Structure formats: C-alpha cells, structure tokens
Amino acid sequence: MPETETHNAIELVNLTYTYPEQDQPALKDVTLVIEKGEYVVVVGPNGAGKTTLCLHMNGVIPNVLGGRIKGKSEIMGLNTRRHHVYDMALHVGIVLQDPEAQLFTSDVRSEVAFAAENLGVPREEMIKRIDWILDVVRLKDFVDRPPAQLSGGQKQRLAIASSLVMQPNIIVLDEPTSQLDPIGSQEVFSVLRDLNKELDMTVLISTHKSDYAAKFADRVVVLNEGKIVAEGPPENVFSQVDLLDKINVQVPAITRVEWEMKSELGITDFSIHLDETSAKLKKFLKGKNIVWETLTDQEKTSETPALGEGYVELDQVTFQYPGTKVNALQDVSLSVGKGEFVGIIGQNGAGKTTLVKNIIGLLKPTSGKILIDGKDISEELVEEMAQTIGLVLQNPDAQLFAMSVEEEVAFGAINMGFSEVEVAEQVEYAIAATGLEEFKENYPFNLSFGDRRKLSVAAVVSMNPDILIFDEPTTGQDYKGRRELADIARNLNERGRTIIMITHDMDLIAEYTRRLIVMGTSRILVDGPTEEIFQQVDLLAETFIEPPQITQLAQSLEKYGVPGEILAVEELCQILKKEMGK
Amino acid sequence: MSLLTFIKKDTPVHRLNPLTKMFMIGILWIVAFVSANMIVMLAVLVFNIIIWFIGKIPFSNLKILLGVVAIVGILMIVIQGFFWHPTGEYTTLFSLLGKDFLLEGALFGLTLAVKLLAIASAIPILVMTTPVSPFMAALAALKLPFKFIFVFGTAMRLVPLVQEVFDEIREAQRLRGHNITRMNLWKKITKGYLPLFIPLLLSLLRKTNDMDIAIESRAFGAPVKRSYLEDVSLKGRDYLTMIVVFAFGAGLMWLSSYMGWGAGVTGWMAPAVVP
Structure with missing residues (x-):
C-alpha cells in the first residue's frame, strides 16, 4: 500500500464519540497522534474510555458498533469510517479484554491460524508463524487443547497470539494482562517491546498496571472520563502524583517513594525505574547503617497469626x-x-x-x-x-x-x-x-x-x-x-x-x-x-x-540495613524518614 | 451431546483424511439408502461397527444410538404393521379395533429401523474422529464457500460453548444454594430455571456480540483467497481406504441386484422403497 508510507500510525484529531442510544459521549475531543514504531500505553480508571479508544483503532467503532462520531480518525492513513474492518485488519491487530469471547475454534492451533488463513498467508509461512508465536506466549505444549480447557491466563495469551499471527503494523491490546501472573504480564509487555523494536510494530496497550507502563512505554496517555488528562514520557506522567491520585490511577511504588521523600532527598525529577531509585537511595544511605530492630519490634508485637489451626x-x-x-x-x-x-x-x-x-x-x-x-x-x-x-x-x-x-x-x-x-x-x-x-x-x-x-x-x-x-x-x-x-x-x-x-x-x-x-x-x-x-x-x-516492586526496592537496599521484607511504601518511607531525623 | 463431539485419539481412522471419511460415509449412505435388502443393510451396519472399533469410538455412544433407533423402530413397526398397504400376499398376525396387524408391514418397519441405524451409525465415523478445523479445510477443498463452512464450524462449536457457559452459571448458582435437582416440576418452572436461563441468555448475547467484534478483527471476510493450515492432501492410506470402501459398496450393490433390492432372502420386502 503505497499510501501508507508518509502518515502516522494513528491519528485521532478532536475525536468525540457517542455510543448508540447514549447521551454522554464516551470520548470527548480526543487528539492522539502516534507515530509508526511508537510504544504507547493508555492508563485510566474503569469507565475512562480506554476500551472505546481501542475499538476505534481497527474501525470496529463505528463500523460494527455504530454510534455518532465527530472529528478525524485515521489509522495507517485509512479513514476508519470509510474502510471495512477487514481492510483495517491488514494493518491493525486487536486483542480484546475478555479472552473467552474471542476464542471460537476447536483447538489452540486453529485458533491462532484463523486470522492468518483469512489473510491468505501461505501454509508454510503460517506454520512458521504459529510455531514462533506459540513459543512466545508459552503455549507450545497446548496446540491440540480446546481453548475451553485452558486457564484464564492461558486463554488471554492465546488471544494475543491469535492477533499477533497477522504480524500487523499496529497491535492494539485492551487490558491484555488482567488475568496473567506477574511474570507472564511482564513477558507480554516485553514481547511487545521486542516486536516493536524488531518489526517496528506500533504498540498501543491499555492497562491498569502502571509498573509495566512505566517500564516499557515510550509514551503514556492518561484517560479520565473520556478525555486525555495527561500525556508524555512515563517519567513525566507518573510524576504527576496528585493528579493520578485524584483520578485513582496507580503510581508505581518506586515513584511514590521518591515523591514521598522529595523534600528529604531534594528530588525534583522522579524516576520510574527500580535501579534508578535504588541508586538514588543508595547514595543517600551511603555510610549509614540503619538499625531497624527498634522499628520492627512494634511490627513483631502485632501478633503474627498462628499458621493454621485446622479450620x-x-x-x-x-x-x-x-x-x-x-x-x-x-x-x-x-x-x-x-x-x-x-x-x-x-x-x-x-x-x-x-x-x-x-x-x-x-x-x-x-x-x-x-x-x-x-x-x-x-x-x-x-x-x-x-x-x-x-x-x-x-x-x-x-x-x-x-x-x-x-x-x-x-x-x-x-x-x-x-x-x-x-x-x-x-x-x-x-x-x-x-x-x-x-x-x-x-x-x-x-x-x-x-x-x-x-x-x-x-x-x-x-x-x-x-x-x-x-x-x-x-x-x-x-x-x-x-x-x-x-x-x-x-x-x-x-x-x-x-x-x-x-x-x-x-x-x-x-x-x-x-x-x-x-x-x-x-x-x-x-x-x-x-x-x-x-x-x-x-x-x-x-x-x-x-x-x-516496593519489596524489590527494599531488597536492593539490604546492604544498608533496610529490611528486605518491607511490603508497603509507607513502611519504607517511615524507615528512611526516621533515618533522616537522626 | 458426546455423540457428535470429536474425541482425540490416535487411530488409523483418526489419521485418515476427512475427505476419505466423507467419501466412505457417502458410499455407505448410498448403499443404505438405495438398498432395502436386510443382509446388505446389516453388512453396512457391521462395517460401521468395525470402523467404530478401529477408531476406538466409545461403544457407549452406540448404546445411545441404539436407544434412539429402538424407540423410532418400535414406532415404525407398530405404524407400518397397522397401516402398511399390502400389494400381494399378506399375513395377518392379529387385529385390534378392527384393524389388521400385518407381518409384512411390521417387517417393513423393521427394515426402516435397520436402515436408519445403518445410516446414523456412519455419522460418528466422521464427526467423532475428525477435529473441526481439518473438517472445515476438507469442506473448503470441496470448493464450498468459506462463509458457509464457517457457519457450519461455528455451529459445531456452539453446542459446547453453550454447555460451557451453562455449566459456569449452574456452578455459580449452586454456590448460592440453588439446587434445581431437588425441586419438583412446578417449583422448577416457577423458581428453578430463571436463575439459570437469564444469565445464560445475557451471557450468550454479550458473547456473540464480542465474538462478532473478534471475528471481524481477525480479518474475516478479507477480500483475498483464503489459505488453510490443515493439509488435506490425500495420502496412500486414503487412496487404499477409498478403493476398499468403493469395492465394498459396489459389491453390496451387486449383491442387492442379485438378491433383490428390497426382497432380501425372506422375500417379505415390497418394492415400495426400490428407486
């Protein structure tokens, strides 16, 4: 497609969208331009419009769901109002929130093959892609399983594989890790990072997991009540702790530690990476050795529950x-x-x-x-x-x-x-x-x-x-x-x-x-x-x-006497502040 | 429902190309439809059972099938016994309310029942040994339009899907103390089904809506020539099987023409079903 050469991957300009039979728009005046090869993560509370935004990306809105749309919505240079979803599918893969609703064949292999078959991918190439993608999502041992017999997390990974097999220019994932274990979630973000780097795939993910947004995104977009309320590199966005707290978006634990300690440590720009925060705190703790027994005494007195009394x-x-x-x-x-x-x-x-x-x-x-x-x-x-x-x-x-x-x-x-x-x-x-x-x-x-x-x-x-x-x-x-x-x-x-x-x-x-x-x-x-x-x-x-994350941070500071079993931001800050007070 | 769902096993029948199995069933059906000769139909039935055996299709399914056919069979025997129109000699076994029950009619009913069994018992040979996706690929190889095949495939999937959703709902309601098995009929109707069927209906509506989005999002209907993952090319064993089945079918047809299409050995079959 020659026309796809010069434009942005995603271009939404002053987009307002209202679902059929609704009065209030789900998206209000959204302008979002994403260049090819960007890795963008959308965060925001439930009901902020994340799913609605995602469904615009391959024209499901408005082509399948209808509704009223105002403003410009162009994906890979194609106006979503004028192109079928299958036209868009050549460019955009989308993974929906509920994995069960998007699995409809009888076994894992044919589920993954479905989209590739629809696109007419030659058989040899298809087999290669399926092998590769099942390996990536850790489902290689399940090729013959009916999707119904997979666990929730496995279903979610299958849904992701089923879309990635198209090797689209843009991949859009709506809360793809809501049912995944921590490392599984991280792997999803990380695999997408690899695809993004290797194949120059544009990635758009909506998630509640701020830690991963901070770790992997080039850019974070914060949605609230259908509007973009903050946008930019993750360190800028997650530094806006007051705003994020107000709209109930999680701030990564390490960023919160820095924010809580900003006056004590004299920090003005906050980190979003564990090693950076750890380095900052190490500098601060250098030469000190926290004696924390005094602190934990009170901890220890709060009775540790007896393990198992046979109820x-x-x-x-x-x-x-x-x-x-x-x-x-x-x-x-x-x-x-x-x-x-x-x-x-x-x-x-x-x-x-x-x-x-x-x-x-x-x-x-x-x-x-x-x-x-x-x-x-x-x-x-x-x-x-x-x-x-x-x-x-x-x-x-x-x-x-x-x-x-x-x-x-x-x-x-x-x-x-x-x-x-x-x-x-x-x-x-x-x-x-x-x-x-x-x-x-x-x-x-x-x-x-x-x-x-x-x-x-x-x-x-x-x-x-x-x-x-x-x-x-x-x-x-x-x-x-x-x-x-x-x-x-x-x-x-x-x-x-x-x-x-x-x-x-x-x-x-x-x-x-x-x-x-x-x-x-x-x-x-x-x-x-x-x-x-x-x-x-x-x-x-x-x-x-x-x-x-907070425990990992504490564990990295154990050398300085910080207890590695810290489980909450307040606990660590309390210890550090006490140390400051000395 | 297990009568129609694929059971994963590794047997020679499972390894056959779905097209071969379709061919096999086609031949068996033609023979069973065309000929009403009892021996020929029993031969088809025995052949089916042998394939069941090779394909390790659980015989518990045969029992279900036999159960269904037995009910239909008895009905046919009774109806035909009373209402069969004799075209030649006939034997009255007994009379009820002034209506004669004829031996020939009853035997005709029996023939229909056996025919039904021979035809029905061929279906699991394909359905229970073939996963849906190769099946769909095979249909595509027969040049059927994909939209039709997809509807067919989805329909095959629909039964287990509804079952799955229903099981989940029943589980959830059992956890809330809802025990429908302990209710009498009246209570079941007034109180029992509602908590199960309302969530089922709503879940299925939502699921089909989501599925619509998912299917379209995965390029369904893209204006390109669709490819298939499943390799449906025929192997040596497929050709061999087809030759054997064809020879078997042809042999039975010959046997029918030799012994009589409908007459059989006992000579009680009327030419009513001869083509």
Missing part, C-alpha cells in the same frame, strides 16, 4: 480432571485457622482455582481428605455447604439474574432457608458490607463492572458463611476497585470471617494478607508469613511471580 484442613489432596491424565493437584496438604486472611498466589494454570473448587466441594478430590471445621466434606453437597463456606467466582455476570440488587442479594439467603426477618437482616448486612446501599433498587446489569463484582460478593455474604473465598477479585478492576474489594474482604475478616484470596496482584496481597500460600504446577511450593515468602525470590520466579 480448613486438606490432607494429601490429589485431583485429576475427568478425561485427563495429569494431576491438577498433587498431594496438597494445608491447614487454615479460623479468622485467618490467607492469600494464594502462583502462576497461571498452577491449580489455584482447582484447589478452591475442591475446598468448596464443587470438585471432589481423586484422593485425600478435606475437613471443614473437623467435618469430612466428601459427601457434602455444595448447596448445603454454602452456609459455611462461600466462593466468589471470577465472573460476576455468570450469576446475576434478578431485577434489583436487593433481590439478587436475597437469593442466596432465601435458598439457605432463613426466615423472612433473617433474610432481611442478612441482605442489609451484605449490602452495607459491600457499600452498595445507594444501588439497592437498581437493576444489576446497569451497575458498573466494579459494582457488579461487589454485588457478587454481597450475594455470597448474605448466606452468612464463616469462610469466604475470593477467586481473582481484581481481574479487570482499576486501582480503586481492587482496593475497595480488598477492603471489603478485610472488613469481613475483622468481623471474624476466614478469608482466602487468590490473586495475581502482589501489591494488594502484600498489603492485605499475613500469610501466603504459593502454588507451583499442581502443588504447594511454600506456605508462610507474607513478608518471609517475598524473600524467596528464586522460588517465586519458579512460579512466575516476583515480589511487589
């Missing part, structure tokens, strides 16, 4: 999915005490969801025993156990059906056979615990995604279970939404509930849990106090996990 007890549990030959769980033994708040982390496909489904009785162990409060659950029905143990599943939309939030929350309580008074009490309690009071009368599907997730928590809480399990409550949630959910869990924990939480969000898990269970492929690798677990960097890497 939930697993004894040598092995589980195999019917029709498979590999154990999804292998000799898993663990014990969780009443009132504990336990985190489960581990790579995609490690068996975390399988584990909790066994605990709750949705799956029955192939061998081994599970006791809840001393009672063997092998003969128990899920429906009957719901009063003791509740599981909040990843996808809230798989259960919402009622006409109002209140009715939705009451459903479980009624099923438990509570009296009318009890139902009313439980509903009120659950709605209050999740902060949904103002939406009581609303139709569930009119709530935002974040509120629907809270509703799915309330729907479980209303059954008044002692144990609550959260399976990936952070998926697709912005910074604020994640913390709100974790706060709900913490509050419930403070009111005596036992909480088990699966997540890939290390910052969150570091902050909220006292104990971590780390899973590797089908087994427990290690189980212990959170701060100790994050010391075991090599072991964690085995299961594609890295400690939170």
